[in-house]
Amino acid sequence: MDRSSLNNLLLGLSRLADDVPMGGKNYVEIAWDYYIERAFNMNIKDKFKPASNNALDLCNAWIETMDKEGLLDKNNYQLSNRGESVDIQVDKQNCTYYEYCSTAKEEGLPLTCPRMLGFRWIVTNQGGRQYQLEIEDFVDAKPCSGTIYPGERIKQILCRDGDNLCVAGERAIVLSTHAFGILVKTIYDYAPHLLDRVLYESTYYSSLVEYEKVKSYFNNPRETVEHLLNVVQRLGNIRYEIAEFDNLNKRAVIKAYGSYMAEIFVNNELSTSPKTSCASGRGRLAAYFTKAWDEDMVCEEMKCEAFGDDYCEFILLPKYL
């Protein structure tokens, strides 16, 4: 396959990953892992002789073997170790995937470096310990840089598990907004006074757990919150945008677009007159920020798409204020 066709194929993969619920960069990484595994077993396995199972030795053996097989040029790589991590630099001038990376970045598609992913795969699979890859932003004028480091993969991908669907390792079900709307409408019909609290608290408590599950993968609370909001978006529930994130005063403003709850409230007439409707969104954000700032936080919805506003607006603030 010529270089251009290969790059187009990869761009197709990134575009698909962007469209798939819970897809994104992790989806691209999983696809690459399958590819690398097959390539390793078919062409490299018997010739792969690392000096030890140390991460740097495994990486060096990887590029030596690949170089001998004519699959890459080892002179384009620089490796150095930092504790258990390995820093990687790749000269992008002659890189086969240059067109893929530059176009994916330009188009805002989920992107990962196929070269560096090889290192993560070999260290994880030959070293017996999970490694993750963090890549610096793709900048045209500089060599590509990244680091592989010991860390668990976040189980956030929507996937099949036999007859079931799984999200984050737990069985998942997919409901249409019509079906979910009927569920909510039934609660409203039998216990209207409880609807708000049911929606708020069920999301609040499940969101506390979600935060706990992923916080160790991120460097700071903002990154963790951004990741979690991104997951909600990838599920197609609502797209959040952080408008203000004041660590010092523990205040935040979040805008949200395409709220499914606003849609459900309007379609099912779940109130006597139009009103702010995103109790579950408030619960989710209150939980994430309670964890992020280790403070009992509350969330007020100041604008809502159920009113015809362009977006829902949430304000987060400490309860004690």
Place this chain on the structure above:
Amino acid sequence: MRNEKMGFFGIHGIDCMIGTGLSYGSQIMIKGTSGVGKSVLASQFVKETLACRDNCIYICCDQSPGEMRESLKQYGVHPLPYEERGRLVFVDAYSLEPTGKNYFSSEDGLEKYLALEKEVIDHMVNGSSTRIVVDSLSTLFLGRDNQEIMEFHRYRLKLLKRAGIIAMDLMVDEVMEESMFKLSAHLYDVIINMYYAGSTERPIRALHMGKMKSGKFDSSQLFYTIDPNIGLIIMQNLAS
């Protein structure tokens, strides 16, 4: 959803009683004995007001604005963002000493109250409807003669009606003479009576609508309980 905006209480059983809702400019009297849950009902009314994107003015006569803020938090509304955006204003008619711009002393004349109320209304954010709650109006009347009270009543409620404001006035049974209630009653569009029913040994809270100007209302007695996080829950809702 209806096209014309109507106001509701935010308490399902009561909202069912008032049918199509309250038009803006309606005046509501909530009458009841002390401790029966009038302020809790008012808190839920404020929550509903803010959720409907209306502005709210809360006149605190029986507790401080600080205590009222805590009460709102208890029922699931943090008042601060709404106060910061000028959508919720507290008037302190409770404290003995002035606490800020929106302060009314019980020693001042009722005409001064009217001037302050008008000033606060005029300063509310434009473009949104406004509701006002006085908790409780009967406290303002303590030590004043009946004629002064009636004149104040008539003038104030006319002003609020003209301004298209939904007004909720809380009245404590023990504070006002029954004859004054009767005289005031015709000035209001809606009257809700809250009381203890059942036996003295096992009292149960109940309410009924005593009047609705349109005449289209359900006057059944509703029993209710008070949940510390939700507020008034009409028991008929629990049974259905």
